[in-house]
Each structure stands twice: as structure tokens, then as C-alpha cells.
Amino acid sequence: ASVALNAGIPETAGCRTVNRQCSSGLQAIADVAAAIRAGYYEVGVAAGVETMSHNSMQPPKNFVVSDSMKRFRSGRGCLLPMGITSENVAAKYGVTRREQDEFAMLSHQRAAQAKTRFLAEITPVSCDQKNTNTGKVARILATVDDGVRPQTTMESLAKLRPVFSKKGSTLLVTPLSSPMARQLA
Numbered sequence: 001a002s003v004a005l006n007a008g009i010p011e012t013a014g015c016r017t018v019n020r021q022c023s024s025g026l027q028a029i030a031d032v033a034a035a036i037r038a039g040y041y042e043v044g045v046a047a048g049v050e051t052m053s054h055n056s057m058q059p060p061k062n063f064v065v066s067d068s069m070k071r072f073r074s075g076r077g078c079l080l081p082m083g084i085t086s087e088n089v090a091a092k093y094g095v096t097r098r099e100q101d102e103f104a105m106l107s108h109q110r111a112a113q114a115k116t117r118f119l120a121e122i123t124p125v126s127c128d129q130k131n132t133n134t135g136k137v138a139r140i141l142a143t144v145d146d147g148v149r150p151q152t153t154m155e156s157l158a159k160l161r162p163v164f165s166k167k168g169s170t171l172l173v174t175p176l177s178s179p180m181a182r183q184l185a
Contacts, residue, residue, distance in 0.1 A: 004045070004047075007047070007125075009045065014041075018031065018048075022082055024048040025047065028046040028047060029046040029048075032044035032046040065079065083163060083170065084164050084165070086170040087165050087168045087170055090168075090170055091169075097169035097170075100169060102154070104152065104157055105153065105154060105157065108148060108149045108152040109152075115144060115145075115148060119143075119144070122143060122144065122145075124142065124143045125142045126139060127139070127140060127142055
């Protein structure tokens, strides 16, 4: 809701939050499109905000799995972290670490080439940014996706260790142009 209010959407407008971790933005778009198609409203705004860097990736200490969830295999599958799912999919379909790294590198190159194409579609957002070295907070105007790393190479990606399984092939964000990839390199 704070994102909507900061974007200037009035408090009288309906709002809801979608938390799908790596696919929140896509789910928001699908939900708005479905609601418009169903006639619930004529115009909607869909936005995704993901801050996985603030997520410990561990269940809370008081996390309890219900008996009904334990009983059904499909229910237990919902508890599988997305990173482990990526490892399982890569293994099932024979997607190698090299192929994932090639895709990641290409993704960053394409994003860099397209950077100026979408400037008219990006609404600048004023926000606070903390300098990780000094701890100082400065007000900035975010106008572009700062996660694009056009200098990404196969060599720089090869230095990154798999995150979800020691013998795995997937990195935290291998196929994505993401600020998290910048933090890992």
C-alpha cells in the first residue's frame, strides 16, 4: 500500500499486495488483467516490488507445518524453496551451469542495449539509498534499472558459487539482470 500512496494513487482507490517473491510483478500484472477482463474495473495499476536481499531465506523459528500439509505430496511441494526448485528443474531438463551463465550474460547485454528504449515508460522515483560502505543515507532519484551489468562475462559468472546446493548449478539470480547479481560478484 505504501508504494501505491508514494506513487500518488489516492487512499480511496482499492489496493492489495501480492507476495510471490521472484514473480510478484508478473502476478500483479496477471491479476489486474484478469480483473479488468472480468469487469471488476476498467483501469488498474500493476507494480512489482521485490526485496529478496532483505529475506534471510530461512523459515521463521516458530514455523510449523500443519499435518494436512505433511499428508499431501503436492502440499509439501509448496514448501520447497524456489532456489531448490530451480536446481530440480535444471537437473530434470539437463540445463548446465554453463548454459545458465550464457543466458545470464546475454540477458545483461540485451538489457544494456535496450536501456534507452524504455525511458519513457519509467516513472522516476525519489527514495533513500544507504551506502553499504559508509552507512550514510542519501536521497536519490531512481530513473533506470541499476541492476543491469553490461560488463558481465562468463569468467565473472564462473567465480560465483551455487547458492542453493553445493553441487548445484544455479546461482541466486543467474538468468536475471538483477541488483542481487551485482552484490554477489
